Amino acid sequence: MISILGFAAIALLVLSVYLVARRRTPAPVEAIPLPPPRSSWTANIGVSDATPQPQERIALVERLGVVGSAWCVDVLERALEDEHDARVRDAAWRALLALRTEPP
Amino acid sequence: MNTALELTPRLLARCARLCDHVSVSGLLPHLVVLSWLLPQHTGSQQLNERLAHLARTVRERCEHLYVRLPSSPSAQDVEDASSRNATLELASMILSVQEDDAAACHDEAMPCVTGEIARDRVSALLFDLRSAPLGSIVPWIFFGELLGTSIAYRSTRSDALAPYRALLLERFTALAEQSPQIFWQSLVRGGDAALRERLRAFVDAASGAKALAATGA
Numbered sequence: 048m049i050s051i052l053g054f055a056a057i058a059l060l061v062l063s064v065y066l067v068a069r070r071r072t073p074a075p076v077e078a079i080p081l082p083p084p085r086s087s088w089t090a091n092i093g094v095s096d097a098t099p100q101p102q103e104r105i106a107l108v109e110r111l112g113v114v115g116s117a118w119c120v121d122v123l124e125r126a127l128e129d130e131h132d133a134r135v136r137d138a139a140w141r142a143l144l145a146l147r148t149e150p151p
Numbered sequence: 152m153n154t155a156l157e158l159t160p161r162l163l164a165r166c167a168r169l170c171d172h173v174s175v176s177g178l179l180p181h182l183v184v185l186s187w188l189l190p191q192h193t194g195s196q197q198l199n200e201r202l203a204h205l206a207r208t209v210r211e212r213c214e215h216l217y218v219r220l221p222s223s224p225s226a227q228d229v230e231d232a233s234s235r236n237a238t239l240e241l242a243s244m245i246l247s248v249q250e251d252d253a254a255a256c257h258d259e260a261m262p263c264v265t266g267e268i269a270r271d272r273v274s275a276l277l278f279d280l281r282s283a284p285l286g287s288i289v290p291w292i293f294f295g296e297l298l299g300t301s302i303a304y305r306s307t308r309s310d311a312l313a314p315y316r317a318l319l320l321e322r323f324t325a326l327a328e329q330s331p332q333i334f335w336q337s338l339v340r341g342g343d344a345a346l347r348e349r350l351r352a353f354v355d356a357a358s359g360a361k362a363l364a365a366t367g368a
Contacts, residue, residue: 092218110218113168114183116210119218150160 088125088133104135112142120146152245153254154190154299154315156264162187167354172349176321179338181319181346184278185294186210188264188312192257194250201244202297205237209294216338224335226286238290244337245273257304262357264312266299288326288334296321302357315349322346 089099108126111119126139166184173180180363189206194197218227257265274291276293283289326334
């Protein structure tokens with residue numbers, strides 16, 4: 048009789064520990080998509096849309112490379128630092144390289 | 152009044168690059184080229200300083216506009232009150248200044264863009280410059296009048312810029328008959344094959360002069 052009571056007490060203890068532990072385990076949170084990272088360099092040239100698409104940013108980079116004035120070089124260098132999209136960074140790198148090999 | 156501009160290899164390289172991009176973005180690249188090719192030298196030092204100031208202002212505005220390439224440019228994208236005032240001051244000075252020297256490029260190793268500003272044309276534009284609203288095409292007609300016509304290098308001379316200048320002025324004059332909105336839209340819409348071709352002819356001719364300059368021939 049004592050052993051049965053002891054077994055029941057242990058079972059109750061295990062059950063209560065399990066229930067407490069289960070209550071403390073956080074429920075899985077549904078994944079929330081994060082906004083795409085911003086590339087702040089476009090704000091420096093007064094682009095009204097704060098987050099233009101990568102293709103638009105590549106076109107911006109190309110036009111900066113075409114104009115090639117000192118302020119364009121500054122913006123391209125900023126793009127190289129701030130830009131999160133590798134394709135845009137690559138375009139900025141190529142534009143800067145072309146401008147640095149430009150005749151004086 | 153004679154004018155001159157040193158055509159540095161960098162300036163020429165930029166014109167050539169822009170020429171390759173002209174077809175994609177309306178009249179705006181031509182405004183950039185025009186701002187780059189505004190004369191540096193006249194027969195008056197005072198006028199040269201005023202020209203340099205205006206050229207810098209116009210160049211900066213055009214370059215930024217070209218890079219941003221807004222879908223619908225507006226008056227303030229094209230001009231502000233201070234640049235209109237600077238344009239008016241320059242136009243008035245062209246009509247009144249005494250020339251001390253002949254306009255000439257300082258670096259003989261560079262091809263030189265030369266031209267002549269017709270004072271009667273400037274005089275005729277002065278009234279329109281005073282009365283036209285900001286963002287109008289009138290200042291661009293004035294800048295077009297300042298553009299040179301020839302490339303001179305040592306004993307050689309070519310009038311390769313004259314056809315481009317003439318067609319540019321023709322386009323501007325036609326746009327002056329339209330509303331300013333049409334001018335702003337023309338900056339970013341459509342291409343002008345004939346204008347592009349004449350710009351290319353100038354770049355090619357200047358590249359030939361540059362090649363001569365590089366070889367010292």
